[in-house]
Amino acid sequence: MSATPSLGAAQTQTLHEILEAHRGMEGALLPILHAVQAAFGHVPEAALPIIAQDQAISRAEAHGVMSFYHDFRTEPAGRTVLKLCRAEACQSVGADALADHAREKLGIDWHETTANGTVTLEPVFCLGLCACGPAAMVNGKLVGRADAAKLDAILEEVR
Amino acid sequence: MKLYVPLDSAAVALGADDVAAAIRAEADRRGLDLTLVRNGSRGMVWLEPLVELETDAGRMAFGPMTPADVPALFDNPEGHTRALGLTEALPWMARQTRLTFARVGVTDPLSLADYEAHGGLRGLKRALTMTPAQVVQEVTESGLRGRGGAGFPTGIKWKTVHDAPAAQKYIVCNADEGDSATFADRMLMEGDPLTLIEGMAIAGIAVGATRGYVYTRSEYPVAIEMMRQAIAVARAAGVLGARVLGSDHAFDMEVRVGAGAYVCGEETSLLNSLEGKRGVVRAKPPLPALQGFMGQPTVVNNVISLASVPVILDKGAAFYQDFGLGRSRGTMALQLAGNVKHGGLFEAAFGLSLGEIVNDIGGGTASGRPVKAVQVGGPLGAWFPPALFDTPFTYEDFAAKDGLIGHAGLTVADDSLDMLAMARFAMEFCAIESCGKCTPCRIGAVRGVETLDRVAAGDASALPLLTDLCNTMKAGSLCALGGFTPYPVMSAVTHFPDDFARAREAAE
Ligand SMILES: Cc1cc2nc3c(=O)[nH]c(=O)nc-3n(C[C@H](O)[C@H](O)[C@H](O)COP(=O)(O)O)c2cc1C
Numbered sequence: 233m234s235a236t237p238s239l240g241a242a243q244t245q246t247l248h249e250i251l252e253a254h255r256g257m258e259g260a261l262l263p264i265l266h267a268v269q270a271a272f273g274h275v276p277e278a279a280l281p282i283i284a285q286d287q288a289i290s291r292a293e294a295h296g297v298m299s300f301y302h303d304f305r306t307e308p309a310g311r312t313v314l315k316l317c318r319a320e321a322c323q324s325v326g327a328d329a330l331a332d333h334a335r336e337k338l339g340i341d342w343h344e345t346t347a348n349g350t351v352t353l354e355p356v357f358c359l360g361l362c363a364c365g366p367a368a369m370v371n372g373k374l375v376g377r378a379d380a381a382k383l384d385a386i387l388e389e390v391r
Numbered sequence: 392m393k394l395y396v397p398l399d400s401a402a403v404a405l406g407a408d409d410v411a412a413a414i415r416a417e418a419d420r421r422g423l424d425l426t427l428v429r430n431g432s433r434g435m436v437w438l439e440p441l442v443e444l445e446t447d448a449g450r451m452a453f454g455p456m457t458p459a460d461v462p463a464l465f466d467n468p469e470g471h472t473r474a475l476g477l478t479e480a481l482p483w484m485a486r487q488t489r490l491t492f493a494r495v496g497v498t499d500p501l502s503l504a505d506y507e508a509h510g511g512l513r514g515l516k517r518a519l520t521m522t523p524a525q526v527v528q529e530v531t532e533s534g535l536r537g538r539g540g541a542g543f544p545t546g547i548k549w550k551t552v553h554d555a556p557a558a559q560k561y562i563v564c565n566a567d568e569g570d571s572a573t574f575a576d577r578m579l580m581e582g583d584p585l586t587l588i589e590g591m592a593i594a595g596i597a598v599g600a601t602r603g604y605v606y607t608r609s610e611y612p613v614a615i616e617m618m619r620q621a622i623a624v625a626r627a628a629g630v631l632g633a634r635v636l637g638s639d640h641a642f643d644m645e646v647r648v649g650a651g652a653y654v655c656g657e658e659t660s661l662l663n664s665l666e667g668k669r670g671v672v673r674a675k676p677p678l679p680a681l682q683g684f685m686g687q688p689t690v691v692n693n694v695i696s697l698a699s700v701p702v703i704l705d706k707g708a709a710f711y712q713d714f715g716l717g718r719s720r721g722t723m724a725l726q727l728a729g730n731v732k733h734g735g736l737f738e739a740a741f742g743l744s745l746g747e748i749v750n751d752i753g754g755g756t757a758s759g760r761p762v763k764a765v766q767v768g769g770p771l772g773a774w775f776p777p778a779l780f781d782t783p784f785t786y787e788d789f790a791a792k793d794g795l796i797g798h799a800g801l802t803v804a805d806d807s808l809d810m811l812a813m814a815r816f817a818m819e820f821c822a823i824e825s826c827g828k829c830t831p832c833r834i835g836a837v838r839g840v841e842t843l844d845r846v847a848a849g850d851a852s853a854l855p856l857l858t859d860l861c862n863t864m865k866a867g868s869l870c871a872l873g874g875f876t877p878y879p880v881m882s883a884v885t886h887f888p889d890d891f892a893r894a895r896e897a898a899e
């Protein structure tokens with residue numbers, strides 16, 4: 233059994249600043265988890281007990297909340313996160329074929345990161361771009377009418 | 392020179408930021424005095440990025456624009472290859488009844504002066520001259536029903552909260568908009584966030600709530616940013632705060648962001664999430680109206696429900712309820728999506744037929760192939776074949792055809808779509824997104840995928856099993872995620888039997 237890695241001093245400092253900034257907020261747990269992930273790229277295992285204590289909940293509860301939501305990751309993602317919409321409106325304009333292309337090109341499946349750590353592929357169920365699908369999001373940037381050529385150009389850029 | 396380039400996510404996804412940058416650069420190069428407004432979208436997504444030029448005759452539209460098209464805009468706008476004419480005169484615009492979306496695409500979303508110049512704050516000001524009970528009554532008489540899907544009368548919900556005694560009540564705006572084919576909430580929050588703020592303030596005054604939350608999705612970064620900025624604008628101007636517009640009513644609000652869970656659009660799951668818990672569904676009763684956020688009386692309403700309130704208070708219940716058909720009053724923001732020639736947002740009074748919406752307004756498929764099916768109401772809505780295109784767009788008429796209008800998203804698909812695959816996807820989606828609290832949804836959806844795989848493999852005995860399974864999910868699920876997943880599944884089986892028989896024939 234491996235021991236939980238602890239946070240470094242700088243990370244601990246950042247975490248406490250985040251907790252301080254959310255003091256007194258109603259239902260602060262999700263905003264805290266979002267802030268932690270924004271700061272660290274993921275929610276480190278070692279942060280959970282500290283967050284739990286701050287929010288006066290058990291560590292299991294904190295873990296339960298975090299694992300419920302698709303957004304929160306326990307491990308860092310690749311440098312580029314490519315989200316492809318898999319929902320119906322995008323499917324009706326070829327999202328499945330585009331996803332197959334991306335998976336083949338990257339050599340990874342959904343939720344995986346390329347071996348060199350550059351790209352993580354995530355499914356998303358609707359980006360609200362349903363009238364200009366297939367839709368994608370690349371590190372927060374929105375892409376409409378995505379096709380193999382557009383995707384290849386994006387992947388070329390972030391390689 | 393005054394130009395408008397949308398900041399709307401769809402426009403940006405199609406290159407609006409690049410076009411805006413090219414416009415700024417071109418104006419600089421020519422030493423021109425440029426006013427560039429980043430507005431909401433007019434809703435004609437197939438023409439985005441749609442640039443507008445202010446002229447004496449009105450705003451002229453150009454689209455879809457690319458950076459390469461920009462210089463010509465400065466040379467000879469009338470002769471531009473992308474010139475479309477006056478925006479308001481375009482058939483898509485002229486045919487609409489824009490009540491809720493009256494300002495979207497028209498104003499600068501963060502300018503309170505622009506907002507007021509286009510009728511903003513009139514509803515709130517009128518509400519402040521009335522008693523809270525009168526405001527509730529006005530909303531009830533307007534016939535407004537929940538635009539989030541269930542269609543519950545908004546005024547009746549408000550009355551429950553109004554009548555509930557409590558030290559603290561809340562207004563929670565459901566901006567989780569997870570349904571495929573829907574983007575009306577997003578467009579409103581990006582293009583006219585002040586309308587939602589005004590609607591929530593009116594709701595607060597009506598029911599005696601002083602705090603509001605907008606719960607939206609992490610997939611909507613632009614909407615989140617626009618809402619946050621608009622709240623700051625409204626607060627600085629005294630629209631929000633301890634004395635709303637100088638009255639004795641306090642109301643303030645903030646934005647909260649979900650974390651990628653479809654089920655958190657369900658109101659009780661949303662409330663749990665807002666409280667910092669797992670987004671599991673709560674059993675009802677108690678109703679959120681009585682025991683909602685933090686156990687206090689809470690109005691939970693969809694963005695479009697709340698954003699329709701200002702115009703109702705401004706122009707009166709009778710004005711609003713004059714639009715529509717049967718028990719579906721007012722207007723609905725139709726969202727045309729998927730394989731459709733003219734995709735986008737079209738606000739119209741209830742009562743258009745599905746065929747008019749898909750073929751006349753939407754122009755049929757983008758691929759040019761025949762329309763095979765239209766899914767109405769998102770991932771929990773039924774697939775309609777062209778044979779049902781005479782169905783009028785109302786809550787009741789769609790229910791009568793074993794469907795629902797939901798949040799009014801329509802996914803158009805051509806004849807290349809395999810309905811068995813779509814039925815399987817509906818079950819798969821339910822399995823992925825189930826909150827796990829009830830068995831019919833959690834286990835049923837997994838069984839559904841397996842059963843459909845058997846059908847796909849040619850096992851004829853699996854179809855009756857699928858029907859049984861759907862009945863169990865319908866009857867036994869805690870919320871509409873498990874309860875309505877049978878709609879897309881069974882509508883596919885009922886209306887497109889060939890797609891389910893093909894494998895069987897091949898096997899025999
Ligand atoms: C699985 C599921 C997802 C839902 N998603 C949304 C949503 O994204 N937005 C919304 O307004 N309502 C959604 N609803 C409906 C809400 O539970 C609720 O009826 C609505 O927020 C009430 O507001 P309204 O009366 O203004 O429509 C969803 C319901 C279910 C069962």
Ligand code: FES
Binds near residue numbers: 318323360366570
């Ligand atoms: S369905 Fe893909 S963006 Fe909405």
